[in-house]
Amino acid sequence: xxxxxxxxxxxxxxxxxxxAGLVYAVMFPYIxxxxxxxxRVISVTETRGRKQSGSAVAEAQSNxxxxxxxxxxxxxxRQQAKEKVTMRLRLQRxxxxxxxxxxxxxxxxxxxxxxxxxxxxGGLPIEAAAVVAFIGGAGLPRFVLSKITKRRQGKFLAxxxxxxxxxxxxxxxxxxxxxxxxxxxxxxxxPLASEFREVIDQQRMGVxxxxxxxxxxxxxPVAEIRFLAIVISIQxxxxxxxxxxxxxxxxxxxDRFMLAMKVKALSAEAKASAIVLxxxxxxxxxMVYMSSPDYIMPLFTTTxxxxxxxxxxxxxxxGILIMRKMINFKF
Numbered sequence: 001x002x003x004x005x006x007x008x009x010x011x012x013x014x015x016x017x018x019x020a021g022l023v024y025a026v027m028f029p030y031i032x033x034x035x036x037x038x039x040r041v042i043s044v045t046e047t048r049g050r051k052q053s054g055s056a057v058a059e060a061q062s063n064x065x066x067x068x069x070x071x072x073x074x075x076x077x078r079q080q081a082k083e084k085v086t087m088r089l090r091l092q093r094x095x096x097x098x099x100x101x102x103x104x105x106x107x108x109x110x111x112x113x114x115x116x117x118x119x120x121x122g123g124l125p126i127e128a129a130a131v132v133a134f135i136g137g138a139g140l141p142r143f144v145l146s147k148i149t150k151r152r153q154g155k156f157l158a159x160x161x162x163x164x165x166x167x168x169x170x171x172x173x174x175x176x177x178x179x180x181x182x183x184x185x186x187x188x189x190x191p192l193a194s195e196f197r198e199v200i201d202q203q204r205m206g207v208x209x210x211x212x213x214x215x216x217x218x219x220x221p222v223a224e225i226r227f228l229a230i231v232i233s234i235q236x237x238x239x240x241x242x243x244x245x246x247x248x249x250x251x252x253x254x255d256r257f258m259l260a261m262k263v264k265a266l267s268a269e270a271k272a273s274a275i276v277l278x279x280x281x282x283x284x285x286x287m288v289y290m291s292s293p294d295y296i297m298p299l300f301t302t303t304x305x306x307x308x309x310x311x312x313x314x315x316x317x318x319g320i321l322i323m324r325k326m327i328n329f330k331f
Contacts, residue, residue: 092219094149095191103141111137123293125300152191156220157257159192164228164250171243177232178203195220210236224253267327274323281316 087100096103115133118124124132163184170180178200185196198219199212207215213229231249235242288296299305 089218090145090149093152093221094145095152095194096145096148103145107137107141110141114140128300153220153222155189156191156195157222157224157253157260159189160224160228161250161253161257163188163192163196164246164253168243168246168250171246177209177242191220224256227252270327274320274327277323278316278320281312 087103091098091100091103111133114136115129118129118132119126166184166187167177167180170183171177175183181196181200185193185200187193188196195216199209199216202212202215203209210229210233213225213232217225217229227249231245232242234240235245285296299309
């Protein structure tokens with residue numbers, strides 16, 4: 001037995017086997033594929049974790065955006081529900097120094113006068129005269145009021161950018177904002193001067209400037225006033241360069257006004273065509289009635305004639321609404 005163990009060949013064999021076992025033990029993870037499996041498992045787990053974290057972040061951002069949008073919609077709905085355009089506010093927007101009672105009295109006078117003229121001068125039947133009186137009392141005064149309001153708002157927008165430039169130059173020269181507003185109220189044309197005088201008077205009563213501008217936005221319901229109120233409110237709360245912000249706002253308002261004038265010029269021909277087409281049938285009817293009333297009176301005295309007049313009025317209103325939709329551009 002000792003001879004066997006002392007044999008050099010056997011010792012070499014045992015050493016070789018031991019070395020092979022050691023090498024196998026060291027190389028086993030690489031040979032068996034466990035390391036590759038572990039790497040695949042780790043990569044899949046990390047990828048899934050990244051995907052889950054990315055989807056969670058995206059979902060959180062989406063929920064946040066949705067909550068903000070819902071909040072804005074809710075605020076807008078509350079504001080629309082809160083804001084009621086009363087007749088007093090309509091008269092303020094038109095710049096008329098009358099009370100709602102006076103407006104209703106003038107509307108009743110208009111209805112009586114037009115109804116009487118249609119009966120005694122035009123010779124229309126009582127039914128047609130009642131329709132004319134209703135239009136003269138309920139429709140015509142409100143139409144005139146809306147036209148006056150729109151014209152006043154146009155004059156206001158035409159001078160608003162210049163007024164903001166005055167404020168910018170005053171702020172850059174070192175004047176306080178209130179003094180710049182007083183300069184605008186003194187030197188600007190109407191209706192800009194009266195609106196800024198109202199802002200200054202409300203400030204003297206203790207109302208904040210942001211609230212004063214919001215009230216001016218109620219009296220002059222245009223988006224440009226909202227922009228001005230937002231810029232000044234943010235500057236008062238967060239600070240910053242007011243002259244630079246107002247200068248940028250002034251350039252934006254000038255661009256908007258130029259775009260509005262361009263749209264108005266491009267749509268002028270379509271509006272003129274729509275006015276001619278809308279006024280042609282009633283104009284022809286009036287001329288025929290004035291030249292030969294016996295020829296057209298069956299339209300107002302017989303049942304088929306009244307039915308035809310009603311159908312014609314319905315189709316005319318439909319055509320006018322379609323043309324109005326085609327020539328009104330929102331920008």
